Every structure is written in C-alpha cells, then in structure tokens.
Amino acid sequence: xxxxxxxxxxxxxxxxxxxxxxxxxxxxxxxxxxxxxxxxxxxxxxxxxxxxxxxxxxxxxxxxxxxxxxxxxxxxxxxxxxxxxxxxxxxxxxxxxxxxxxxxxxxxxxxxxxxxxxxxxxxxxxxxxxxxxxxxxxxxxxxxxxxxxxxxxxxxxxxxxxxxxxxxxxxxxxxxxxxxxxxxxxxxxxxxxxxxxxxxxxxxxxxxxxxxxxxxxxxxxxxxxxxxxxxxxxxxxxxxxxxxxxxxxxxxxxxxxxxxxxxxxxxxxxxxxxxxxxxxxxxxxxxxxxxxxxxxxxxxxxxxxxxxxxxxxxxxxxxxxxxxxxxxx
Amino acid sequence: xxxxxxxxxxxxxxxxxxxxxxxxxxxxxxxxxxxxxxxxxxxxxxxxxxxxxxxxxxxxxxxxxxxxxxxxxxxxxxxxxxxxxxxxxxxxxxxxxxxxxxxxxxxxxxxxxxxxxxxxx
Numbered sequence: 001x002x003x004x005x006x007x008x009x010x011x012x013x014x015x016x017x018x019x020x021x022x023x024x025x026x027x028x029x030x031x032x033x034x035x036x037x038x039x040x041x042x043x044x045x046x047x048x049x050x051x052x053x054x055x056x057x058x059x060x061x062x063x064x065x066x067x068x069x070x071x072x073x074x075x076x077x078x079x080x081x082x083x084x085x086x087x088x089x090x091x092x093x094x095x096x097x098x099x100x101x102x103x104x105x106x107x108x109x110x111x112x113x114x115x116x117x118x119x120x121x122x123x124x125x126x127x128x129x130x131x132x133x134x135x136x137x138x139x140x141x142x143x144x145x146x147x148x149x150x151x152x153x154x155x156x157x158x159x160x161x162x163x164x165x166x167x168x169x170x171x172x173x174x175x176x177x178x179x180x181x182x183x184x185x186x187x188x189x190x191x192x193x194x195x196x197x198x199x200x201x202x203x204x205x206x207x208x209x210x211x212x213x214x215x216x217x218x219x220x221x222x223x224x225x226x227x228x229x230x231x232x233x234x235x236x237x238x239x240x241x242x243x244x245x246x247x248x249x250x251x252x253x254x255x256x257x258x259x260x261x262x263x264x265x266x267x268x269x270x271x272x273x274x275x276x277x278x279x280x281x282x283x284x285x286x287x288x289x290x291x292x293x294x295x296x297x298x299x300x301x302x303x304x305x306x307x308x309x310x311x312x313x314x315x316x317x318x319x320x321x322x323x324x325x326x327x328x329x
Numbered sequence: 330x331x332x333x334x335x336x337x338x339x340x341x342x343x344x345x346x347x348x349x350x351x352x353x354x355x356x357x358x359x360x361x362x363x364x365x366x367x368x369x370x371x372x373x374x375x376x377x378x379x380x381x382x383x384x385x386x387x388x389x390x391x392x393x394x395x396x397x398x399x400x401x402x403x404x405x406x407x408x409x410x411x412x413x414x415x416x417x418x419x420x421x422x423x424x425x426x427x428x429x430x431x432x433x434x435x436x437x438x439x440x441x442x443x444x445x446x447x448x449x450x
Binding site: 036057301 | 343373377
C-alpha cells in the first residue's frame with residue numbers, strides 16, 4: 001500500500017483509493033468540489049513521488065512543472081509526499097550581496113542564499129522585513145544563469161518593507177523569506193510560440209526575468225515586451241532592455257509613458273493598454289504574460305483572451321497592495 | 330460515439346471548448362457584465378466542469394453546488410433571460426465544434442435541467 005505523507009503525518013492509502021479519499025478517511029479536511037479531476041479545488045503539490053499523468057491532465061503547464069496535481073483523481077502507485085498549496089513554500093535565509101538604485105523609487109536587492117532555492121524567474125518570494133512584515137517580491141534572477149536571487153522593490157509611501165529596503169538595507173544584511181510561489185513563468189517546449197509581455201512599474205521585474213529565462217532557454221519566436229510608467233523617469237532598465245533588443249533580433253522592447261514630458265525617442269506615449277492593443281492585432285496562439293497594476297492586468301487579460309489567446313496561455317500576476325501569505329509558516 | 334465529450338476528443342479537447350464558450354460569453358453584451366469581477370482562470374475551471382457535465386463526461390454534479398454557486402448572482406437579479414443567453418452561447422459553441430444536431434439537443438437538455446438550481450427556484 002502506498003503511503004501519503006502530509007506535513008509530519010503518514011497515511012496509508014487503500015487499494016484503488018484516491019489521495020483525496022485517503023486523507024478524508026483519516027479525518028483530514030480537504031476542499032473539493034467536482035471530484036472528477038476538473039475543477040482543481042482539491043489541488044495539491046507532490047513534494048516527492050509521482051502522482052501520475054492523469055492527475056495532472058488539464059492543469060496549466062506552469063502548475064504541472066511544479067508537480068501540482070488533483071488529489072481527487074490521483075490513485076498513487078508509489079509513496080507520495082504532498083503539500084496543500086499554501087503549505088508548499090519553504091523558509092530560507094539570504095544575505096544581501098548587492099544594492100543598486102534603478103531609478104528614483106526602485107531599488108534592486110541581490111541576495112546570496114544559505115541553501116539553493118528551486119524557483120523560476122517570474123515567481124515571487126515572501127520577504128520578511130526586519131519588523132516581521134511580510135511582502136511579496138517577484139524573482140528577477142534566472143536559475144542557472146544568476147547565482148543570486150534578485151528583487152526590484154518599489155518604494156511605497158509608508159511602506160514598511162520597501163522603506164527598509166530603500167533606506168536602511170545594506171550589503172551584508174540578512175533576510176528570511178518564504179517561497180517560491182506563483183505560476184507566472186516561462187516553460188520551455190514551444191520555442192517558436194510568439195510571446196507578448198506587458199506590465200507597469202515593477203511589473204517589469206517578473207517580465208524581465210521571464211524574457212531572460214526564455215532567451216537563455218533558446219526561445220526563437222517573437223518576444224514583445226511593453227513596459228508602462230506614468231513618466232519617462234519612472235521607467236527603468238531602459239538601456240539594458242534596448243541592448244538586449246539589439247543583440248536578440250526576436251526580442252522587441254516598447255517603453256510606454258503616459259505623460260509626454262521627458263519622453264525619449266522610441267517611447268510610445270499614452271495608455272499602455274491602448275498601445276498594446278493597437279500594436280498587437282490578433283494574439284491567437286500567443287503566450288501572454290501580464291504583471292503589475294491589477295486593473296491593467298485584468299483588462300488586458302480579458303482583451304487578449306477575446307483577441308484569441310487561449311486562457312491557459314495567459315499568465316498573470318496582479319500586484320495587490322500588501323500581498324502576503326495567509327499564514328507565514 | 331456515445332457522448333459529445335467523446336465526440337470532440339475527451340479531456341484533452343475540453344480546454345479549447347471552454348475557451349470558445351467563455352469567449353462567446355464574454356463577448357455577449359447581455360451577460361458579460363456578470364463576469365466583470367471574476368477571476369478568469371477560476372471561472373474557466375468552473376465552466377470546464379459545467380461543459381464536461383453537459384457534454385456527458387465524468388462529473389459529480391449536484392444541484393446544491395449550482396444553487397450555492399449562483400445564489401449571490403440571483404440576489405443581484407440573475408434571471409431566465411441570462412440563463413437563455415448562456416444556453417445560446419453553449420449551442421453556438423457546439424455548432425462550431427461540429428457536434429451533430431442530436432447530441433447538441435441532448436447537451437442543451439442537460440443544461441436546461443440545471444435552470445431551477447442556477448436560478449434558485
């Protein structure tokens with residue numbers, strides 16, 4: 001009989017029993033609805049063992065890549081270590097090895113980690129500030145390319161963690177963090193698929209990581225990146241992105257500013273949503289990444305879907321204020 | 330072929346069917362406002378469960394789920410006209426998927442059987 005490990009407990013799975021049935025029989029409450037492998041309410045993550053392909057059927061590939069599966073249709077053939085979605089993050093510690101101001105309100109922190117973190121560029125970590133506040137920051141670094149974890153932190157008025165990062169944080173300081181979390185990242189296997197990426201503010205952070213990840217994995221299809229800001233001085237990494245576009249013919253970078261003052265040559269002026277929709281006609285068959293302002297993400301997600309992109313090909317990360325995990329472990 | 334679910338290719342074909350259906354629903358001015366504030370990915374998973382049931386695929390449909398899931402919308406005025414519009418979009422989706430007419434009728438009958446649960450009657 002295969003055994004299911006959840007947290008510190010082991011549960012023996014009966015013959016032909018699903019993971020969901022097994023846990024329920026042992027009195028573990030797991031949310032479920034369709035119990036047919038469709039609705040994803042009973043989603044879990046396999047930390048060890050193989051849940052089988054049936055239990056992953058229909059999940060978006062970013063979830064499959066992280067070993068998520070539907071427990072209601074998983075009849076394990078081997079021992080499984082599982083975690084509920086909100087338990088899946090791990091606690092780790094890192095030391096700041098570089099601090100750089102990217103513009104007047106955005107600071108870049110790079111961390112060397114005590115233990116390696118298994119992550120994808122575009123996911124996020126929950127960083128624990130010196131006073132115990134928890135805030136989510138996207139991972140900009142690319143595993144296998146960068147030896148550090150990189151975050152771009154926007155200074156918010158009264159921000160308890162961003163304020164610390166901006167003013168006090170110094171090379172050598174240590175931080176604890178939880179994660180990684182999130183399913184907005186690049187998955188290889190379709191190198192020719194065109195990609196559209198759009199974001200505002202530090203929404204560029206995950207997008208920049210995703211673009212670098214895709215290019216380092218040999219993506220050959222067109223990659224169109226739109227970065228929006230209120231004014232030109234609020235953009236960042238403009239020179240780096242232009243240099244990337246110059247060396248990668250399939251990569252196109254479009255900086256967008258709402259107010260024309262200070263706009264440099266090559267910058268689009270106006271509402272980024274309109275600019276994207278005007279420049280990109282049909283997006284059927286495209287993979288779409290949207291990050292940053294929740295309203296923009298929501299509107300572009302809907303617009304791209306209506307313009308033909310498959311729902312499972314649209315990956316979105318809305319930056320909600322004080323997005324923190326339900327329960328820090 | 331015993332069901333639409335099998336006719337269109339089973340589980341692997343369902344995502345494309347859901348995309349078609351949901352795109353029609355969001356483009357339909359009679360009903361799209363009901364979907365303004367929903368999480369699209371979560372909504373698509375629910376629609377997939379619904380379509381899978383309507384198409385005769387594996388499901389554990391309970392009227393209670395439909396009732397509970399739509400109660401807050403009924404309180405805001407969800408009525409027969411909206412239900413009819415969704416059913417029209419379902420029909421259009423199946424026609425685009427080249428589902429034979431007799432199977433379309435069957436699926437619409439299954440959808441119809443949820444009407445009172447959806448509308449809380």
